[in-house]
Amino acid sequence: MDQPPITTSLTYLLAQANRVVTATLERLLAQEGATIEHWRVLEVLSDEQGRSMGELAQLVLMNHPALTKLMDRMVSRGWAHRAADPADSRKVLVFITDAGLAFAARLRQRVAEYHEAIDAGDRRAEQLKRLLGTLIREHE
Numbered sequence: 001m002d003q004p005p006i007t008t009s010l011t012y013l014l015a016q017a018n019r020v021v022t023a024t025l026e027r028l029l030a031q032e033g034a035t036i037e038h039w040r041v042l043e044v045l046s047d048e049q050g051r052s053m054g055e056l057a058q059l060v061l062m063n064h065p066a067l068t069k070l071m072d073r074m075v076s077r078g079w080a081h082r083a084a085d086p087a088d089s090r091k092v093l094v095f096i097t098d099a100g101l102a103f104a105a106r107l108r109q110r111v112a113e114y115h116e117a118i119d120a121g122d123r124r125a126e127q128l129k130r131l132l133g134t135l136i137r138e139h140e
Contacts, residue, residue, distance in 0.1 A: 021118070028110050034103070037062060037070055038079075039111060042104035045080060045096035052091055079103055 006012050022036060029039055040060040044051065051059070057067045071094060074080045079100035085091035096104065119125040 025111065025114055028114055029107060032103075032106055032110060034107055037066075038074065039104075039107045041067075041070065041074065042079060042096060042100055042107060045094060046101060046104050046108075048096060048101075050083070050085075050093035050095045052085070052093055056094055074100070 007016075026036055029035060037060065040062075041056065044056060044059050053064060053067060053071070057064045060067065062070070071080060071082070075082065077099075078097055080094055080096055082092050082094055085093045
């Protein structure tokens with residue numbers, strides 16, 4: 001059976017690649033009781049600088065309402081906490097906790113192992129990352 005023309009479009013191929021790669025990562029992170037979104041948030045917050053919700057939403061590729069719900073769950077699990085921005089008390093910053101740092105380290109190990117399996121010394125993976133980075137920068 002012939003494939004429909006859509007299967008050769010760049011947007012379709014990017015979506016399909018995302019689906020394939022994230023499905024496996026989701027299963028690995030679920031073994032730790034986490035989601036890809038948990039990992040993204042903890043990874044960003046691991047620099048211990050604190051982030052506004054708007055900045056965090058942009059960095060972790062989430063809309064603001066979904067991030068707010070996720071942060072509520074992460075705060076209740078003790079992985080993060082919120083505090084007023086010392087420069088502007090109207091703003092709230094999100095910070096990682098010690099428990100969040102420890103959990104992030106576990107997740108980082110799982111993700112690194114998965115990324116190594118994908119890369120497996122294959123230059124094509126590095127080339128793809130460079131090409132995708134260029135594509136993103138040129139079309140933002």
